[in-house]
Amino acid sequence: MPETQTTTDQGPTRRPIGAGAGTGAGIVPVLAFAGIVVAVMQTLLVPLIKDLPELLNTSPGNATWVMTSTLLAGAVATPIMGRLGDLYGKRRMLLTSLAVMVAGSLIAASTSELLVMIIGRALQGFAMGAIPLGIGLMRDALPREKLGSAMALMSSSIGVGGGLALPLAALVAQNADWHALFFGSAALGTLSILLTLAFVPESPLRAKGTFDVLGALGLSAGLVLFLLPITKGSDWGWSSGTTLGLFAAAAVVLFLWGVMELRVQAPLVDLRTTARRPVLFTNLASIMVGVAFYAVSLVLPQLLQLPTTTGYGLGQSMVVAGLCVAPLGLTMMFTAPVYGRLSAKYGPRTTLMIGMLIIAVGYGAGLGLMSAAWQTVVIAVVLGAGIGLAYSSLPALIIGAVDPSETGAANGLNTLMRSIGTSVSSAVIGMVLANTANQVNGVAVPTMHGFRVSFLIAAGAVAVGLLFALLLPRAPREGRLKSRGSAVAEHQPLRGKGPHESHEPAVAEHARAADPTMDTAARP
Template identity: 55%
Template sequence: MVVSRSAPSGRAIVVVLASCGLVASFMQTLVVPLIPVFPRLLHASAADASWVVTVTLLAASVITPVSGRLGDLYGKRRMILVSLALLIAGSVVSATTSALAFQILGRGLQGCAMGVIPLGISIMRDELPPERVGGAISLMSATLGVGGAIGLPVAAVVAENADWHVLFWTAAGLGLACALLILTVVPESPLRTPAPFDYFGALGLAAGLLCLLLPVVKGGTWGWTSVPTLGLAAVAVVALLGWGAYQLRRRDPLVDLRVSARRPVLFTNLASIMVGFALYAMALSFPQLLQAPASTGYGLGQTMVESGLTLAPNGLVMMLLSPVSARLIARFGPRPTLMSGALVIAAGYAFAIVLMDNAFELIMASVIIGAGVGIAYAAMPALIMGSVPVTETASANGLNSLMRSVGTAISSAVMAAMLAQLTITVGGLPVPSLFGFRATFAVAALAALTGVLLAALVPKTRTAPELVAA
C-alpha cells in the first residue's frame, strides 16, 4: 500500500531522510584526516590505531542487513531512530576520551548509522506517491557517496584548526538534529512483516561477516598467508555455509535466500560489489596521488585539506545527477541505467590513466567517476525493489548495501596492497609509483566493466519497477 501525501510533506520527508543519509555516510570518512597522527593521539601503534577506521566498516557491514530486517518487522522509522541513537552515543563516547579501546567502541557505534540509508529508501517506497519514488530513491542512494566526498575536506579543516574531539561533538550534534527531524517530519510506515526476528540468524550472519571481512581488511598487516588471515577465512566459509543452510530451513529467515537468489536480485548484488570496489578505489588512490611529493614528477604535493577540496566536486555531481538518474530509470529501465553508470565509471578511470598531470585533470576524472557512481547507485535499489515483496524492501535494501560494503572492503585491501608494493623512494620514504597509480586505476576500471557484464545478466525491463505484492 502506498500512502499519498501532499507535495510539501513529500518533499520534507525526502529532504529529512536524505540529510540523515548524508550524516550516516559522513561517519565513514570522519577520521580519515587523523589517520597519520592517530598513533600519537591515542598512544598506540599504527596497527592498533587502524582499528578506529576498520571497526566502522565492520559495524556498517553487519548492521545494514540486520537493521533492514528489524525495520520490516518492527517499523522502519523506529529503526532509523535506533541507528541515530547509536550514532549519538558513539560520538559522545569518542568525544570524551583519548583511550584507544573507547575510541574503537565509539567508532563501532557510529558505523551502525549506515542502516539509515536502506531504511530511508524503504520508507520512501512506502510513503511517497509512485511518481516521486524514483527521484527520491536516486537522491537517497547518492548520499552513500556524497557524504563521504563532502565530509573529507570538512573533517580535514576541523582537524587542522581545532581539537580533534570537536569532530565527534559535531557528529553527535548532527545525529541529534537528524533524530529530531525524523520524529517531527517522517511518519512510521504502516507496512510490517508479521514474523518473529531471527536472533540466531543475526548472530550467525554477524559472525560470518566479521570472519570474512577481518582478513580482507587486515590481511595486508597480518600477512596474506598468516595463520590469523587463513584461519578466519576458513571459519568464515564454514560459518556462512552453515548460516545459509539454517536460513533455508527457517520459515521466517533473517534473509530470504530464495528471494536473494532470484536472477535480478543476485546479479544486482554482484554488480553492487563491483561498483563499491570502483568507488573506494578512487577514495583511496586519488588523495595519495594529489598528496604525493611534487619532486616525483607526477605528484601534486597537496595538503589533506587541498586534496579533499579537489575531490569534493565528485560528491556534488552525484547529488546533482540524482534527478537525471531517476529520469533515466523511468525512460530506459533500471538495468540499462546500472550498466550505463558502471560504464561511465570505467571511462573515468580510463581518463585518469591517460590524463593525470594536474589537479584539473584529476578533478575531471573524479567527476566522471562520481557521475557513474551516482547513476549506478540510483539504479540498484530500483532493481531490488522491483524483485522483492513489498514487506521485505528494507531487508533486501540492507543486503544490497552490505554487498556495496563488501566491495569497498575488498577494494581497500587490494588497492592498499598494490600501492604499497609498487613504490619508489623519495627522501628515504616509499611513495606509490606512477605505474602503481595507473595499475590501480586499471584494476578499478576492470571492476566497473565487470559490473557492466553482471548487470547485463539481470532480466530486461524498460520501465521503472512497480511495487511487488507480497
Template identity: 50%
Template sequence: MPPQGLIVAVLAVAGLCSSFMFSLVVPIQARLPELLNASRDDTAWVVTATLLAAAVTTPIAGRLGDMYGKRRIVLVLLAVMVIGSVIAALSPGIIGIIVGRALQGAVVGVVPLGISILRDVLHGNRIDSAIALISATLGVGGALGLPISAVVADRADWHVLFWISAAMGTVVFVLVLLIVPVSVLRTGGRFDYLGAAGLAAGLLAVLLAVSRGSLWGWTSPLTLGLIAAGLVVLVVWGWYQLRTREPLLDLRVAARRPVLLTNLASVAMGFALFSSQVSYPQMLELPLATGVGFGLSLLAASFVVMPSGLVMMVLSPLSGRMARAVGPRVLLVAGSVSLVLAYGFSLFWATEVWQLVVANILIGFGIGFGYAAMPMLIMRSVPPSETGASNGLNALSRSLGTSLAGAIVGAVLAALSQPFGDIQAPTAAAFQASFALGIGAAVVALVLALLIPTRSAEQHPSLPR
C-alpha cells in the same frame, strides 16, 4: 502527514550524516598514533571498527525495520551513533575511540531503511527521484564531508570532530521523529536471532581478514583461517536460512536473477568507487619530488575529489526521471560505462591536477547513476514486506566491494612502492595498476548490468513499473 518533499529532505540529511562517518577521521588518521599514544597497528582499528560495524548492522537493521517499523529502527541507529560520538569525544585513549567509532558505524543502516520508507509513504511518480537522491548521499556525504573534517581538524582540537557528529546525529534524530511518518507496513513473526548471530559471525571473520590481511600477511595462518572459518559459517548460515520458517533474509528472494545480479554488480560498483578514494588522494598528497605526486595538502586534495560528490547531488533528480523513462537497468549500464571512462582516462592522463578533476567528475556520473539504479532494481524485484532486508543486503554488497577495494588497492600501492626519504611512496606503476583494477571492476559491473532482465517474470506483481 507532512509534505512528501519534507520527508525526502529529512531522509536525505540522515543519509548525508550516515556517509559522513566514513570520512570523519580521515584528516587525523595519520596522526592517530601520536594523538592516542598507540601503535599504528592499533589505531588502524579506529577505521576498521566502523567498517565492520556497518557491514554487520546494515542487513540486520533492515530486517528489524521490516518487522518493527523502519522509522523506529532509524531512530535507534541515530541514537546509537550519537552515543558513540559522545563516547569518542570524551575518550582520551584508543579504547574509547574504537568503541565510539564502532557505534558510529551502525548508522550506515539508515540509508537502506530510508529508501524503504520512501516506498511506503511516497506517491508512485515521486519514488524514483527520491530514491536517487537518498542513494546519492552515500557518495555525497563522504566527498563533501572530507574538506569539512579537514578544516575542523586543522583549526580545532580533534575531539571537536566527534562533538560535531554528535550534534548532527541529535538534530537528525529530532527531524526524523517529528517529520518522518510511522511505517504501517510490517512483517509478522519472530526475529531470527540465530540467523543474525550467524551472519554477524561469518561477516566479521571474512571482513576482518580482508581489512587486516595486508598487515597480518595474506598467506598467514590467521588471515587464511579467518577467511575459511567465515566462509564455512556463511555456508552453514545459508543452509539454515533456507530451512527455517522465519529467516533473517529470504535467500530465495535474494536468489532471483535481477536481485542476485544487482547485488553482484553492487560489489563491483563499490570496488570501483573506493578504488578512486584510495588512489587519487594519495597521488594528490605525495610530494612533487616523488615524480608521481602533486604535493597538495589534505584540504586541497579534498577539493579536487569533491566534484564527484557535487555531480552525484546534481544528478539525483535527473536519475529519477531517466529511470522512469528508460528503466534503472539503463542507468546502471551508463554508470558502469562512465567508471570505465574515468579510469581509462586516468591510465593515459594523470599528470595534471585538472586531469584528476575530470576523472572524479566522470566517477561522480558513474556512481551517481549506478547507486541510484541499484535500489530501484531491488525494489522492483522484491515484495513490499522484504524491502528493508533486501535493501540492507544491497548496502552490504556495496560495503563488501569497498572493503575489497581498500584491501586490494592498498596492498598493490604498498607492494609497488619505493623508499623516498623517510617514507615509502607508491610508484607510477602502482597507480597504473590501481586504475587498471578500477577498470576491471567497472567492466564486471557493466557485464552484470547487461545481464539483468529488463522485465522479469520474477518481479513481484504489486511493484511499480
C-alpha cells in the same frame, strides 16, 4: 491506485502503494540528510589516518582498528536493522540507528584511549543501517512519480557524505582539536533525529513473523570473520595462518548460517529471494560498483598530497586535496534527478549500465589525467556522475524484485554488498600501492605506476559489473506493464503467504507495476 495489505496496531488495513501520509515535501530532504550524516562517519577520520598512532599513543597496526571497527559494525548492522525495520517500523529503527551514532560520537569525543575510541567508532558505524531504512520509508510513503529520484538521492548519499566529509574534516583537523570532529558528528546526528521526528511519518507496512536472533548472530559472526582478514590482511600477511584461518572459518560459518536460514520460517535474509536472478545479479553488480567507488577515494588524495619532488606528486595541502575530491560526492547528488528521468524512460537496468560505462570512461581518462590538480577534479566529476547513476539504480532494481514487506531487509543486504565491495577495494588497492611503492628515507611512497594499476583494477571491476548488469532480466514495455498491473488489480485477491511473508506474489508484482521507475521483469 494499487493496494497492499498492511499490519498496524489496529489490525490489518489496506493502503495504496506509494500513498504515504503526506506529499513527501519534507520526507526526501530529511531522509537524504540522515543518509549523508551516516555516511560522514565512514570517512570522518580519513584525513587523520597518518596521525592516529601519535594521537592515540599506539602503534600504526593498532590504530587501524579505529577505522576497521566502523566498517565491521556497519556491515553487521545494515542487514539486521533492515529486517528489524520491516518487522517493527522503519522510522523507529532509523531513530535508533541515529541515537546509537550520537552516543558513539560523544564517547569518541571524550577520549584519546584506543579501546574506548574503538568502541565509539563501532557505535558510529552501527548507523549504516539508516540507508536501507530510509529507502524503505521512501518506498512506503512517496507517490510513484517522486519515488525514483528520491531513492536515487538516498542511495547516493553514501558517496555524497563521504565526499563532503573529506575537505570539512581536513579543515577542522588543521584548525582545531581533532575531537571537534566527533562533537560535530554528534550535533549532526541530533539534528537528523529532530528532523526525522518532525517530518518523517512511520510506515504502517509490516512483515509478519519474528526476528531471527540466531540468524543475526550467525550472519554477524560470518561477516566479521570474512571482513576482518580483508581489512587486516596487508598487516598480517595474505598467506599467514591467521588470515587464511579466518577466511576458512568465515566460509564454514556462512555455509552453516545459510543452511539454517533455509530451514527457519522467518529468516533474517530470505535466501530464496536473494537467489532470484534480478536480486542476485544486482547484488553482484553492487560489489563491483563499491570497488570502483572506493578506488578513486584512495588514489586521488594521495596523488594530490605527494610532494612535487617525487616528479608526479601535486604538492597540495590536506584541505585542497579534500576539495579536489569533493566533486565526486557533489556530482553523485546532482545525478539523482537525472537518474529519475533516465530510469522512467529506459528502466534502472539500462541506467545502471550507462553509469558503469561512464565510470569506465572516467578511469580510462584518469590514466592520462594525473599531472595537475584540475585534472583530478575532472576525474572526480566524471566518476561521480557514473557512480551516482549506478548507485541510484540499485534500490529500484531490488525493490522491483522483492515483496513490499521485504524492502528493508533486501536493501540492507544490497547496501552490505556495496560495503563488501569497498572493503575489497581497500584491501586490493592498498596491497597494490604498498607493493609498488618506493622507499624514501625509510618511508614507503606510492608510485605513479601503482596509481595507474589501481585505476586499471577499478576499470576491470566495472567491466565485470557491466557483465552482471547485462545478465539482469529486461524490463517489459510500459504498455504491457500497465496492462499486467490492471489485470492483477482486477483478478488477484489479497492473500497471505505464510508466517514471514505478508503478500501474495501477485500483489508485489502489482505494486511494482505502479512505479515505472522500477525494474518489473518477471522472475526467472
